[in-house]
C-alpha cells in the first residue's frame with residue numbers, strides 16, 4: 020500500500036488504537052465498497068459517530084484521502100453529514 024508520508028503519523032495512531040479496540044465497522048462489507056445506498060451511508064455515519072476511534076479515523080482519512088472504501092471525514096462532506104443527522 021502506498022501511503023502519503025504525511026499520513027503516516029495519523030495511520031500509526033489509528034493502527035495502535037485498533038490493537039486495543041475493535042470498531043463496529045470491522046468485518047462490515049459496506050466499509051470496503053465504494054457503492055452504498057443513502058440508507059447505508061446514514062447507518063454507517065451513525066456507527067462512526069458512536070465510535071471511540073472516530074477522531075483518529077477522521078484524522079487519517081482526511082490526511083491520506085484513501086482511494087477506496089468508505090471513511091468518515093473523507094466520504095462524508097459537511098453537507099452530507101448535515102443531511103445524515
Ligand code: SF4
Nearest residue numbers: 042044067070073076
Ligand atoms: S470511525 Fe473509523 S474505525 Fe470507527 S466505525 Fe467508523 S470507519 Fe470504523
